[in-house]
Amino acid sequence: MxxxxxxxxxxxxxxxxxxxxxxxxxxxxxxxxxxxxxxxxxxxxxxxxxxxxxxxxxxxxxxxxxxxxxxxxxxxxxxxxxxxxxxxxxxxxxxxxxxxxxxxxxxxxxxxxxxxxxxxxxxxxxxxxxxxxxxVLKALREGLVANQLLGLQGIINGTCNYILSRMAEEGSDFSSALQQAKELGYAEADDRLDVDGIDAAHKAAILCLLAYGFLPPFPKVPVEGIRNLSAQDVSFARQLGYAIKLLAVVRPVGPERVEVRVSPTLIPARHPMASVHGVFNAVGLVGNLSGPVQFTGRGAxxxxxxxxxxxxxxxxxxxxxxKSPGPVLPSGGEKIRLIEPGDSVGRFYVRFEVRDQPGVLAQIAGIFGAEKIGIS
Structure with missing residues (x-):
């Protein structure tokens, strides 16, 4: 041969x-x-x-x-x-x-x-x-090709997932967990691509291309990494029944509009992705025919x-x-655009450091109420 x-x-x-x-x-x-x-x-x-x-x-x-x-x-x-x-x-x-x-x-x-x-x-x-x-890309190109994709989300940076796992399991602060990741070779000396979410955003853009035929202009993709997370955030999330993961989200939000973003996200502790630990990755998606599908494995x-x-x-x-032409990238995304960051609708976790005095929480609730934001 x-x-x-x-x-x-x-x-x-x-x-x-x-x-x-x-x-x-x-x-x-x-x-x-x-x-x-x-x-x-x-x-x-x-x-x-x-x-x-x-x-x-x-x-x-x-x-x-x-x-x-x-x-x-x-x-x-x-x-x-x-x-x-x-x-x-x-x-x-x-x-x-x-x-x-x-x-x-x-x-x-x-x-x-x-x-x-x-x-x-x-x-x-x-x-x-x-x-x-x-x-996952082959699944999008072939196995799920007849599905209309209703959304994707993924833990697609092993370095961040390792750091968050250490913070959750050992109560480590961010700096200590990052240093441990570097010592084990999971993080580079220059950690910005991983820790600041840029690597995950690159991958989210590619997932959007395969899912919807649209490659988003990368500078317009909202990206937030995990550098500003504290051990207190992780602890509070656990007390509330959640795990914090750096999540990439790609989803349609209306005619010819998609949302692509990367940010730390509170995931219910019972959700399968909350059980993805260490350097492992996971990608979940929903097809109109297949229903929910999740892939888990070594991401790097x-x-x-x-x-x-x-x-x-x-x-x-x-x-x-x-002598065949090879894979064809999906078309049909020519009219699709990213939504503006301010148009993203969802639930958010907010932590305040305030003086312990009467009326503070009422003032905060009043500010949220004036902006028509509910608090739970």
Whole structure:
């Protein structure tokens, strides 16, 4: 069997995991899909850095990987949105399918990249960009394709979920839980993407694209992270019968309007998502035919991400061998718009620090009442 040639651009933690898992995965892909994969070129920023068990000698020039005649599929694993966009555009221009785990690229530059790929009829595979080992994008593209989606919500950042789990289970404050996450390798030294909700917002934008054919303008997506949560908030939530989770929400709210947001959310303790702990992820959705569906699993890490990358590579290789066009992104979202943040309707938790004196609560209740906001 002739193997399909792969070119890797970027070989850090995720890329190394892909290289490590490929031999065993290849055996399964050959049995189940009738395709085989072979890494034929790798580009990294520092080829002199010691790396073990690479099948080929890495180079610094990613353009040589994309243009390599033996490379039929380009895998972009650089991260970021600048150089990665150049790699993606070059792959599209060369007519080579692109596989990526880069959620920032798709969420922030997808409006530029996707039309180019569609015009060139070059498929982009990005299962690994959302929720790691949970095949939620494939479920949206295939298993639930006949459903009208009534809404999605997800715990889609393992770092934040780990921190919130430690705060709930051990009574830790935010800083201590964050430091523990860094020591265990669950959080980066620069924790802003995770802790401030940006990573989850990238994934929410991609879920919106698959669910409704609409990629929201990323700067307009309301995002609130967990940095300002206190141990007291977590304790109060538990006393009220709730768990706090960083939740991404994507839902239609009217004709041609959707809400996409990321924020800490109080979830009833009896809800299945309240039982998702540590670095695990969960995505729940409701289809008009399927009813409620929930996926739970490892959302990050080299093995979980490799699972999604290898599934995409197997699908891309089969499409190449069959000379089929590959997956099609949903259409019909051209008229959809985001709602304004002030138009979001829901229930909110508010904690006040006030002087313990008569009349304070009455004053607060009066302010809410004047704005027609009920208190419970």
């Amino acid at each position: 002739d193997k399909v040639g792969i070119g890797l651009v970027g070989c850090g933690t995720v890329g190394s995991g892909l290289v490590r898992n490929l031999p065993e995965a290849n055996r399964l892909l050959q049995q189940r899909l009738g395709v085989g994969l072979e890494i034929r070129a790798i580009a990294v920023r520092d080829p002199s850095k010691k790396r073990e068990n690479l099948p080929v000698q890495p180079v610094a020039d990613w353009k040589s990987v994309v243009s390599n005649p033996s490379v039929q599929i380009v895998v972009e694993l650089l991260g970021g949105t600048t150089e990665s966009l150049e790699v993606a555009k070059a792959a599209v221009a060369a007519g080579k399918p692109l596989v990526t785990a880069n959620k920032a690229l798709l969420a922030e530059r997808g409006a530029e990249l996707i039309p180019l790929a569609q015009k060139a009829r070059v498929p982009i595979y990005f299962e690994a960009s959302v929720a790691g080992g949970i095949p 890490g080299p093995d979980a991400t490799s699972s999604a990358l290898l599934a995409d590579l197997g699908e891309a290789a089969r499409h190449l061998q069959d």
